[in-house]
Amino acid sequence: MxxxxxxxxxxxxxxxxxxxxxxxxxxxxxxxxxxxxxxxxxxxxxxxxxxxxxxxxxxxxxxxxxxxxxxxxxxxxxxxxxxxxxxxxxxxxxxxxxxxxxxxxxxxxxxxxxxxxxxxxHEIELSDDAPGVVNPEIYTKRPHGMGASRFDHLLCYGPNIGKVREFFCDVLDFYQPEKVDMPEGEDSLAIWLTASNKAHDIAFVEHEEPGKLHHVAFLLQDWNEVGAAADIIAINDVSLDIGPTRHGITRGQTIYFFDPCGNRNEVYAGGYTAYPDHPVRTWDFEHVGKGIFYYERALNDRFLTVLT
Ligand SMILES: [Fe+2]
Missing domain, CATH: 3.10.180.10 (2,3-Dihydroxybiphenyl 1,2-Dioxygenase, domain 1)
Incomplete structure (x- = not known):
């Protein structure tokens, strides 16, 4: 393996x-x-x-x-x-x-x-309600709601993300598929890190206040499911942040919304396959809007400032 x-x-x-x-x-x-x-x-x-x-x-x-x-x-x-x-x-x-x-x-x-x-x-029991493994059907019961198939990744805001990258890459053997540079100097404003070949397992944005959560993301199967999630958000008057849209960074298709307590959620589909030998994709600070929201080409204030 x-x-x-x-x-x-x-x-x-x-x-x-x-x-x-x-x-x-x-x-x-x-x-x-x-x-x-x-x-x-x-x-x-x-x-x-x-x-x-x-x-x-x-x-x-x-x-x-x-x-x-x-x-x-x-x-x-x-x-x-x-x-x-x-x-x-x-x-x-x-x-x-x-x-x-x-x-x-x-x-x-x-x-x-x-x-x-x-x-x-390492140890965790298998679920009684796990996907099939012998001549498995594509699902054992029809997914409901948005049909989030798994917990996928999270974005954290906090200080010292250069040190955080060093730890994940040097100690835990992660690699960095993508980053956003600060306007000047060699520091990063944002980093995407993975231990797998998902474009990211965890990401960080440099931010003064420690320990903040920007969003927790769940995987959907495709762009159609992201659209259906948008319908569910509208039908149920869920608090919407932005989307459906696409990221330049990771290329994922996405929609952001809030749980009733203010935690931001994302449902996400697509994105490229990462490999540790690929060059790091780098975004200049002036292109960060397009990197985050590829179609809008600009960030919204709420996306930058609302954290839990
Ligand atoms: Fe995300």
Missing amino acids: AFKGVLRPGLIQIRVLEMAEALNHYQNILGLDVVSEESDGRVYLKGWDEFDHHSVVLRPAESAGLDFVAFKVDSADYLQEIEPKIVAWGMEVDHVAAGEQPGVGPRIGFTLPSGHRIELY
């Missing part, structure tokens, strides 16, 4: 204010399925095309935003081997016991120089 170490962003824990409203959104609008509701108030969900027990965790809280994103790694050995490398790079590592989330084994966690908590784990 050539695909080693970190496999993908597998779990994301998001803070929500009003669970009933949030659940309606993630379940009926996005189309995720509820896996379990636990006594501490957290609710666990998954997309219809995901094999693992869950991928999205909603935690009731006083403020919206991101608790952490956890990357699944290929083995328990890797989890042990990577810990001292993270410590040697300069971050404290803590341990989360198996069972802290249903079906999930031990996790390790640390806080990036951008203020975001990242976790790594």
Whole structure:
């Protein structure tokens, strides 16, 4: 297997204010399925095309935003081997016991120089409601709502993204398919990072305030499904940010909207296939509008300033 170490962003824990409203959104609008509701108030969900027990965790809280994103790694050995490398790079590592989330084994966690908590784990039970594996049908039950097939990626805002890139690339063996340069100097305004051949598993924008979430994104199958998602947003009066449109960066087809607590969601389709030997695609600062919103060729204020 050539695909080693970190496999993908597998779990994301998001803070929500009003669970009933949030659940309606993630379940009926996005189309995720509820896996379990636990006594501490957290609710666990998954997309219809995901094999693992869950991928999205909603935690009731006083403020919206991101608790952490956890990357699944290929083995328990890797989890042990990577810990001292993270410590040697300069971050404290803590341990989360198996069972802290249903079906999930031990996790390790640390806080990036951008203020975001990242976790790594290997063990997670398979879902009872996973895609078929023996003469599999294309789905076991018809997707509902927008039909989000999986948790795909996230965009984080915070400081020190040059250091963050160094960590992901040097320690976790990610690579950078794309970046936006600052107006002057060698620093980046924004970076897209991947451990796979998705155009991005996680992205960062340089920002003063640490630990902010810009959006969490879910995969759709194609441009038609992005259009259908726009219909669902209109029919249900979901708060729209922008789209349907297309990114120059990643080439993804997209629409952005907000959950009832103010967390920004994206549903996303397409995008190029990345490989680690490809040159880094680079956007000048003056072309960032077209890079983010290819058709509009300009950013909107809300996209730049509304974070949780
Ligand atoms: Fe995105």
